[in-house]
Amino acid sequence: MTVPLTGMREGGVATLKAVNGGRQVRTRLAALGLLPGTEIEVIQNSGKGPFVVSVRGSRIVIGRGMARQVEVDTSPNDQALEA
Amino acid sequence: MIPKLPSQFTVAVAGNPNSGKTTIFNNLTGARQHVGNYPGVTVEWKEGRLKRGDLDLKIVDLPGTYSLTAFSEEELVARDYLLHHAPDVVINVVDASNLERHLFLTTELLELGLPVVLVLNMTDVAQRHGLRVDMNRLADALNVMVVAAVGHRNDGTEDIIEAVVQMVAHSSDLPGAARVCKVTSPSPQASNAALSPGRVTYAPAVEDAISRVSERVPDYPYRRWLATKLLDSDEEALNEVPDPDARMAVLAQATEFSEAHDGKPDTVLAQGRYDFIHTICADVVHRVGEVRKTRSDRVDRFIMHPVLGVPIFLGMMYLVFTATFTLGNPGMDVIDAGFAWLADTLNGFWGEGGVESPLRSLLVDGIIGGVGGVLVFLPNIVLLFLAIAVLEGTGYMARAAFVMDRFMSKVGLHGKSFIPLLIGFGCTVPAIMATRTLETRRDRLITMMVLPLMSCGARLPIYALLIPAFFAARWQGPVLWLIYVTGIVLALVAARLLRATVFRGETTPFLMELPPYRMPTARSLLTQMWTRAWLYVQKAGTVILGASILLWVLTFYPKPPADYIPPQGFDAVGGVAVEARPFAELEDPAQIQSAELSYSVAGRVGRLLEPVLAPLGFDWRIGTSLVGAVAAKEVFVAQMGVVFAVGDADEESMDLRAQLQSRYSPLVGLCIMIFALISTPCVATFAITRVEAGSIRWALAQAWGLTLLAWVVTFVVYRGGVLLGLEG
Numbered sequence: 020m021t022v023p024l025t026g027m028r029e030g031g032v033a034t035l036k037a038v039n040g041g042r043q044v045r046t047r048l049a050a051l052g053l054l055p056g057t058e059i060e061v062i063q064n065s066g067k068g069p070f071v072v073s074v075r076g077s078r079i080v081i082g083r084g085m086a087r088q089v090e091v092d093t094s095p096n097d098q099a100l101e102a
Numbered sequence: 103m104i105p106k107l108p109s110q111f112t113v114a115v116a117g118n119p120n121s122g123k124t125t126i127f128n129n130l131t132g133a134r135q136h137v138g139n140y141p142g143v144t145v146e147w148k149e150g151r152l153k154r155g156d157l158d159l160k161i162v163d164l165p166g167t168y169s170l171t172a173f174s175e176e177e178l179v180a181r182d183y184l185l186h187h188a189p190d191v192v193i194n195v196v197d198a199s200n201l202e203r204h205l206f207l208t209t210e211l212l213e214l215g216l217p218v219v220l221v222l223n224m225t226d227v228a229q230r231h232g233l234r235v236d237m238n239r240l241a242d243a244l245n246v247m248v249v250a251a252v253g254h255r256n257d258g259t260e261d262i263i264e265a266v267v268q269m270v271a272h273s274s275d276l277p278g279a280a281r282v283c284k285v286t287s288p289s290p291q292a293s294n295a296a297l298s299p300g301r302v303t304y305a306p307a308v309e310d311a312i313s314r315v316s317e318r319v320p321d322y323p324y325r326r327w328l329a330t331k332l333l334d335s336d337e338e339a340l341n342e343v344p345d346p347d348a349r350m351a352v353l354a355q356a357t358e359f360s361e362a363h364d365g366k367p368d369t370v371l372a373q374g375r376y377d378f379i380h381t382i383c384a385d386v387v388h389r390v391g392e393v394r395k396t397r398s399d400r401v402d403r404f405i406m407h408p409v410l411g412v413p414i415f416l417g418m419m420y421l422v423f424t425a426t427f428t429l430g431n432p433g434m435d436v437i438d439a440g441f442a443w444l445a446d447t448l449n450g451f452w453g454e455g456g457v458e459s460p461l462r463s464l465l466v467d468g469i470i471g472g473v474g475g476v477l478v479f480l481p482n483i484v485l486l487f488l489a490i491a492v493l494e495g496t497g498y499m500a501r502a503a504f505v506m507d508r509f510m511s512k513v514g515l516h517g518k519s520f521i522p523l524l525i526g527f528g529c530t531v532p533a534i535m536a537t538r539t540l541e542t543r544r545d546r547l548i549t550m551m552v553l554p555l556m557s558c559g560a561r562l563p564i565y566a567l568l569i570p571a572f573f574a575a576r577w578q579g580p581v582l583w584l585i586y587v588t589g590i591v592l593a594l595v596a597a598r599l600l601r602a603t604v605f606r607g608e609t610t611p612f613l614m615e616l617p618p619y620r621m622p623t624a625r626s627l628l629t630q631m632w633t634r635a636w637l638y639v640q641k642a643g644t645v646i647l648g649a650s651i652l653l654w655v656l657t658f659y660p661k662p663p664a665d666y667i668p669p670q671g672f673d674a675v676g677g678v679a680v681e682a683r684p685f686a687e688l689e690d691p692a693q694i695q696s697a698e699l700s701y702s703v704a705g706r707v708g709r710l711l712e713p714v715l716a717p718l719g720f721d722w723r724i725g726t727s728l729v730g731a732v733a734a735k736e737v738f739v740a741q742m743g744v745v746f747a748v749g750d751a752d753e754e755s756m757d758l759r760a761q762l763q764s765r766y767s768p769l770v771g772l773c774i775m776i777f778a779l780i781s782t783p784c785v786a787t788f789a790i791t792r793v794e795a796g797s798i799r800w801a802l803a804q805a806w807g808l809t810l811l812a813w814v815v816t817f818v819v820y821r822g823g824v825l826l827g828l829e830g
Binding site for chain 2 (some may be wrong): 044046047052056063071074075079081084
């Protein structure tokens with residue numbers, strides 16, 4: 020199921036599908052290891068404020084606005100309740 | 103045998119932020135380094151020296167970057183240096199426990215064809231995480247020398263130096279030869295392999311596009327790298343193609359390539375790099391233990407908690423500032439006493455008649471007053487820089503940015519801006535230096551521009567003089583609070599406005615790496631503290647010294663002639679106007695001083711400004727004192743003392759308060775404080791802004807912008823007060 024990263028619950032795991040942002044957003048995410056096909060684990064999603072995700076062994080903070088542009092494939096179990 | 107070497111070589115240290123790059127740099131150079139700014143930009147720049155036998159190595163610490171795109175100033179600086187300064191060796195520091203991510207930059211360095219020594223840092227952490235890196239295979243796969251190191255224990259430093267020496271020896275042995283390193287670490291088979299190792303091999307369609315673009319830039323030394331950047335529609339890279347026809351052709355090819363890949367050429371190229379890295383890592387990184395949830399994550403559950411995070415941060419800041427001031431104050435008292443003793447001693451040389459001596463006044467009032475006033479904060483500043491180094495070195499600063507971002511982003515500032523703003527309550531100069539922790543130029547500049555609105559410690563004497571003079575005891579606290587809050591609110595509003603106007607455009611998305619918590623080494627903490635504190639001392643000794651002398655001249659010259667009649671004389675006590683007499687007939691030293699000030703350039707400027715300041719309820723006396731306050735805000739108090747001829751005045755002076763009470767209304771008193779809060783920052787702030795922003799234009803914009811803002815706000819307050827019947 021494809022959802023934006025903002026729809027993930029804490030502890031949820033997903034695979035990055037696409038980044039719906041401009042070139043700058045894509046390139047900055049790519050430099051930190053976030054590319055289509057990359058596995059992501061959501062470490063913190065408190066409902067507001069930035070996200071913390073685990074990618075390729077690093078912890079990355081992603082602002083909520085940017086997280087909305089990140090599309091991921093995930094199972095319903097890994098999604099946030101309200102999503 | 104090592105061939106005869108030319109004396110000097112340049113070595114650049116490159117790596118991701120949090121790769122431990124700076125610790126490696128410190129290990130290599132020791133204390134022989136200096137910090138500066140890369141010309142024209144706000145990026146911090148460190149350079150050091152390493153001598154080894156005949157070799158003299160200049161070591162440059164490039165800004166930490168994840169890649170060499172042209173999106174941030176750091177990346178541009180690093181890239182520009184690598185492209186145009188052609189360092190003899192590039193030491194690429196990577197985190198051994200996080201190899202896959204860190205090798206991304208390495209692939210770009212290799213594509214540039216640079217002579218790289220790969221330093222596998224933090225091998226101890228990798229080991230703890232159950233990772234083992236096969237160095238021989240890695241060296242073969244990338245065709246570079248690989249050195250293992252543990253920066254914080256200073257392990258592997260000699261090996262790095264050895265590798266650099268070998269590289270340098272090799273490159274100088276074969277001048278002009280292609281810099282493919284045939285050094286000891288990669289096995290000979292690897293170097294000779296037909297399929298060039300050390301270079302990313304992309305999918306056939308991509309390789310095809312790369313070679314076709316490469317044909318358009320035949321003379322360029324880094325063709326392959328340039329070709330990938332051109333395919334990625336990188337504008338800076340396009341500037342490297344001078345020939346207009348070639349440029350058109352390249353553009354057409356880039357468009358075609360982009361269309362063939364869903365409009366996302368960047369993703370295809372990054373994917374190619376990661377695929378290459380992934381293959382290598384699968385081969386060289388061995389998991390020998392289980393990976394547990396790290397301790398960092400457990401600590402972060404508290405530190406970054408959505409509810410607890412903010413109080414924890416504020417508690418930390420409280421600790422930092424209390425510690426800074428409790429531990430720093432004894433030192434401040436010593437320095438203060440030292441300058442007082444120096445002033446007394448100098449005064450002693452001249453004896454009673456010394457008041458007349460310009461040299462005495464220059465030394466005591468001008469230089470000791472100006473430079474001493476800045477240096478007295480040194481103990482606090484040293485401790486503050488140490489605290490910042492600890493916060494950065496342990497990894498807490500990134501968490502603080504995370505915690506504060508929700509609030510700060512509302513006014514268009516970065517989460518990290520909070521700390522410089524807080525330091526601004528102490529002194530604006532170190533606060534502006536502390537903006538170096540901010541990553542983008544835009545965030546840095548906005549923070550710098552609004553920083554002087556955080557009411558610094560030097561403005562406190564002004565409030566301490568005026569508030570008791572005009573306000574009853576029970577209002578004194580609230581008025582002081584109001585002044586500080588006014589500054590904070592204005593800073594936030596100004597930041598928002600700047601973001602919406604001058605710094606308009608797509609906001610930098612919040613994206614950063616959270617480094618694992620680390621114990622910084624004493625050496626790196628002290629190095630960082632010392633280099634920044636030394637910059638502060640240098641400023642005091644140069645720019646601030648010069649400015650102090652200039653302002654002293656302005657308040658001391660020209661001298662009035664004998665027949666000069668001061669504008670209006672006042673009795674020293676009570677503010678009763680006395681008969682105006684010519685300068686030559688004045689006897690009271692305080693009256694003489696007052697008359698001299700009114701005749702000086704500062705006095706004239708004060709009078710000249712009177713029409714401008716009158717709408718704010720200010721007269722020439724206030725204007726003259728405000729001119730003096732440009733040297734250092736607290737000078738306002740001393741200047742008021744001179745203008746009103748009450749002799750040496752400090753903020754406790756009852757005579758001066760009596761004068762003020764009789765001359766001005768509480769409304770004017772409040773307006774003076776508001777104006778002093780907002781208007782032109784002191785000359786030290788101006789100087790540091792010019793240096794840190796990289797251009798005098800920003801310092802001028804700050805000074806004029808704030809003065810204009812001060813006028814407008816004070817005007818509104820004064821006129822509003824008059825309308826409400828508060829004047830008179």
